[in-house]
Amino acid sequence: MTQPFSRIPEPEIPRPFKRRLQPKSVQHAVREVSTLVRRHSEDLWRRSKRHPRALGLIGGAAALTLVGAYTLSASGVGRSLCPPSGEASRFLLLLDPVTHPIAGSELEIRYDVCGLASGTPYRARIQIAAQQRVVKKGSAKPKPLVVKFQDKVDGVATRRAREMELGKLKPGAYTLELSVTDNKGRERKRMQKIQVRAR
Numbered sequence: 768m769t770q771p772f773s774r775i776p777e778p779e780i781p782r783p784f785k786r787r788l789q790p791k792s793v794q795h796a797v798r799e800v801s802t803l804v805r806r807h808s809e810d811l812w813r814r815s816k817r818h819p820r821a822l823g824l825i826g827g828a829a830a831l832t833l834v835g836a837y838t839l840s841a842s843g844v845g846r847s848l849c850p851p852s853g854e855a856s857r858f859l860l861l862l863d864p865v866t867h868p869i870a871g872s873e874l875e876i877r878y879d880v881c882g883l884a885s886g887t888p889y890r891a892r893i894q895i896a897a898q899q900r901v902v903k904k905g906s907a908k909p910k911p912l913v914v915k916f917q918d919k920v921d922g923v924a925t926r927r928a929r930e931m932e933l934g935k936l937k938p939g940a941y942t943l944e945l946s947v948t949d950n951k952g953r954e955r956k957r958m959q960k961i962q963v964r965a966r
Contacts, residue, residue: 849881849924856882860955
């Protein structure tokens with residue numbers, strides 16, 4: 768008597784392909800590298816036990832570097848655009864192109880002070896004035912918007928960002944002037960034309 772539910776034989780699953788062994792020279796090289804790495808790590812561990820302060824200083828320096836890099840990237844100021852320090856360092860002022868702001872908003876100004884020794888103080892002045900245009904007799908000329916501040920450089924290539932409230936400036940064409948005066952009385956100026964847009 769035949770059984771109605773006879774078992775169907777399962778297909779044979781082929782065994783996984785076995786890769787041929789690597790050449791002895793490769794195996795030997797891998798063993799040597801792993802031994803060197805293990806010895807180096809053990810040596811570092813022994814040194815850290817003998818000199819914990821040195822290890823702490825190295826760790827602290829690494830942490831400060833990371834925090835500084837994060838702060839720099841978070842502030843969005845970025846790297847200085849001053850010429851490389853290998854060139855003759857001259858007192859220069861560089862000003863990034865300014866985006867055309869909306870009336871009543873804030874204007875961000877990014878600039879570089881180059882060629883001054885670290886810690887040198889400077890005075891800065893930002894002025895936004897309406898461009899020359901025909902003014903009717905008897906009408907008052909609009910006053911320029913002026914902001915003054917003091918700062919000091921971090922080194923021969925110092926990058927800074929400054930935000931400025933536009934206040935009641937009406938939409939129109941303006942001239943932005945940034946001037947920086949060092950502690951010897953030398954002044955550097957940069958100018959740009961900007962367009963204040965309506966809301």
